[in-house]
Amino acid sequence: MVLINLQGIRVEVKDRTLFHIKDLSIHQGDRIGMVGRNGSGKTSLLQVIAKEREPTAGVVIQRASVALLPQLKPQVDQKSGGEISQAVIHETFSQDADVLLADEPTTHLDMENVEKLEQQLKRRQEAMVVVSHDRAFLDALCNQIWELDDEQIRVYSGNYTEYEQQKEAARKHHEKEYEKYIHKKKQLEEAMEQKDQKAQRAVKKPKNLSGSEAKAAKFAKPYFAKKQKKLNQGVKSIQTRIDQLDKVEKIKELPPIKMQVAHEASLNKRTIIRGEKVSGTVGDRLLWQAFDFSVAGGDKVALIGPNGSGKTTFLHMILGGAQGIHISPTVSFGYFSQMLEVLDVNDSILDNVSSTSSQDPTLIRTVLARLGFFRDDVFKEVHVLSGGERVKVAFAKLFVSDANVLILDEPTNYLDIEAVEELGSLLHDYSGTVMLVSHDRRLLEHVATKVFAIRDQQVHFFEGPYREYTQAEPQKDHDPLEDQLLMVDTKVSDVLSRLSLEPSEKLEEEFQRLLQEKNMLKQRLEKRQ
Template identity: 25%
Template sequence: MVTQPPLSRKGSESGQSVRIQNFRTFAPMISISNLSYYIGDRPLYEDANLHITPKAKIGLVGLNGTGKSTLLRLIDGEYTPDEGIISKSNDTTIGFLNQDLLSYQTNDSILTVAMEAFGNAVELQRQIEKTIHQLEVEYSDKLVEKLTRQQEEFERLGGYSMQSQAEAVLEGIGFRTEDLHRPLKEFSGGWRMRVMLTKLLLQRPSLLMLDEPTNHLDLPSIQWLENYLKTYQGAFIIVSHDQDFLNNTVDMVVEVSQQQLITYVGNYDHYLIEKEERSELQRNAYENQQQQIKQTERFIERFRSKATKARQVQSRVKALDRMDKIEAVAEENRRVNFKFTMSRPSGKSVILLEGISKAYGDLQILNGATAEIRRGDKIALIGANGKGKSTVLRIIAGEQVQEGQRTEGHNVNMAFYAQHQLESLGVDNEILEELKGAGSKKTETELRNLLGCFLFTDEEVFKKIKVLSGGEKSRVALAKTLLSEANFLLLDEPTNHLDLQSVNILIQALEQYEGSYIVVSHNRHFINHIANKIWWIEDGEIREYPGTYKEFVWWQAQQEEKKAAAEPQSKQAAPKQEKPAPAPKKAASPEQEKERKQLQRQLEESEKQVTALEQQEAKLEAELAKPEVFGNPERLLEVNSQYTSTKEKLEAAQQQWEDLMLRLEELE
């Protein structure tokens, strides 16, 4: 269930009628009841239930193969349930972004395709143009009246703003203004997917279903989509392997597990915490029941042949038959349990680039750029698509011709993972055979364990490379790269085609890797965990920030604030004069140092208080979501009162924390 929003004070004072109205607002838009769906004799869902309300912001998660995309197709009506009902309110409209749309091609411009979202207005625009043409050859009052009615209706449908809306969304999602009139068929599959996403966003369906929407987006476009979804007026369901994207957009997580749909209130981080708590309870209950079953079975076995105990034995046999069996917890937190080795360490300098220039026609990627990768560097190369990130990787790998000097350091043993490396896989090899040929000297058990981390289990490891999909080949190539004894890795979008658990496996692998690497990725959760330096391309140069991605984002925001603050002053400034050098900072007095330490202690206490109140607020939100609470007016008022009080305390605590932080910054 989606969290029931807390009643305002005004609502709680105005009586029962307000509460009833509040419940109506959150009536389900789509109800999934006792859903069962089978692929052959394998159940994907058995008696699964889910209610989707008009404002629901849902993240749909689960291991690959559990049926996330299938559920979306069931809701869309493409598939039919084997059992159960999926009911929708009459006014529900659905927009579904899925990978099948990659194949769509047309000679129409991408702007025209996007504007198909305004179907009625586009058709009316054609009729208006036809009426205007008629007026040019046979003017009449009747035609003028017709044109007036058409134009009024066109305005009501928002026709006069539809082009500007389409242009704004297309440019927000990464297209350049000069590209808007190019035919759709000229763009790659990833860019065509962006056009399809634009069209869906402009349609504003009451339920938007997005299957891996960030796969074909760069960081700026992902952040734009996040901001758009935060203000989206309808409901949406997102399937994504981007943990930060889910955290920033959803307020409910639905997990597909053991043929059921399990609901968690909150974003992805809250889901992980609550899932662990639920799993611990289930684990304890399962172990207790197993102990009880063993004791009962021992009693039955011991006294089965004794006539005097026949009644007790029979009673226990029936008790076992009637017992509702508790499922064992499916352990999904896979871990890398073998060590990645290197043949030898590299020298201190791994790769040195000096005066590098590279252009494609009029597009200048690098212009006299200089950069160095040193031993121990874990670099994330980030930025918008089209800036030249993959080109830089190929230059570093020595696969790209360029102007300037590329110097490879001593004892550098390099391994490069990228989409074009898939061609080097032996198409007639089995998956396990391909990894054995990587020369890592790992045992078959170790290799199968690694393949399991990348979603190849049991007999799947014997599949031929030539029958694998593009995504499966990518996973094999990634596993093979990690097995190499290279001391320097180049990884181009390694998290594509991985589920959330496998992304975390890759994070673990890179965290324990002792060599150096450079990674191109748009997955913020991933790069924040694996990078100690950030590179980006700007004005033909390779820029560097010496820290994590989270620190880089903070630094970038500070730079933007300074720039914004300086702009009004520069407009009013007189002719430029050199600024005097800043006075050296004086050492803090003993009194100031004492005050600073006191403020630091107060700040730490304040931070603990804020954290505790945030946890309390989350618990109360979860309580408000329970049917037994919002179905009981007295209990609802009680919990809502606690929620309002906690929220006020949290706001006051946050303000206190900010005040303390500002005072501390002034001292420092």
């Protein structure tokens, strides 16, 4: 059953076409993941589907109710980004629409809440279109991928991994077609060169001829001229065949990155950051109990834990050399945060990135190309860039700086999937040290060589890749009652915050009802344990 149909849709921004869609539908049971570069129009398309934005041309036929979960959540005093995201998610879910549109729903959620959101969405019955840079999230939810690229949408069946496999198969097919094209072209060019050489020899006067031979050659000249003409026609015919070949362009592959990291040899595998009896507190609140730790040169450390557990606090303590933390004098930190204060908005991309780097200019341009800034793109001033593009510039500036320890706090927010994948590849190949906070599980699997996990006011260590850590962790059985309790708990927090701003008898009654429901669910869980 068709729930939404897009006919002849075109969306323009100023004088640029974002995308045009001839005919596209959302059916009952569709679970669509939408991917594409920053600025390709993913958010605009969701707004068009929800009828919150008028297309430049075309019509949206809605045969079902629609709810839109926006990417940019409203700021609320005294609430963290994760708390705001959960409140907006709950409010959107409560609409019980037939089609759910979710724009980066995992932003600001910790890994535990991302996984809980996955389970909630799996159980929901409505059709959905999800924009996300979290590849594991798309794998868990989607049965179809929409790729927004080059002003068009291409539809792929399956989840994100299956989409990657189809793209890889297409790439390999393209490579084979290119090889066939080059082979055939070379064959024709060689045949053309041979005919051309024969044509040149056909009328070339032989040397050291006797009188009788010269006289015979004179009478044979018209014959050879005719032969040359025929050979030249053959050359032209082959050239025509070359010109008529279906040209196949070679896939552009950027060269690998090999950077010079300061003091790389002297720091490698040696302890460069050491902590003794380091405890974390915010005011009177204990984040984690005192613990010892060490980081060696070349380590790629994943720092994970729930929202509010103290991950960012821990990074700041390392950057500030807090009490009990000892740092090698050869360490030079590079810190990434979403504030992007490292950028001068009036300078170009290239000037921003080069200003703090002693790397070779060619390497800098290669890093920028890997992140999607090609040729003259690098001369754009930062103030004209989108939020996601600015994040990429800030990361590039940090990556090619003279730092040898990168401290990254949620670097993937607002990035497109392609940029996240390139960021993962760059960090994987980086020979310096990385400490990384991220809820992107695929990124952590690709990069992390050890794990610091903050939970229950303690920091736990795992010496090994992130994937091995997740396999070593005991897996909890899925419990619908716990999910129900989580949802009610979120409702309680939401009503409580509204009560503090606008008290009313109706809200008070709802608060008391939710408290009773919460207590009943807790009792049912306790009885089963």
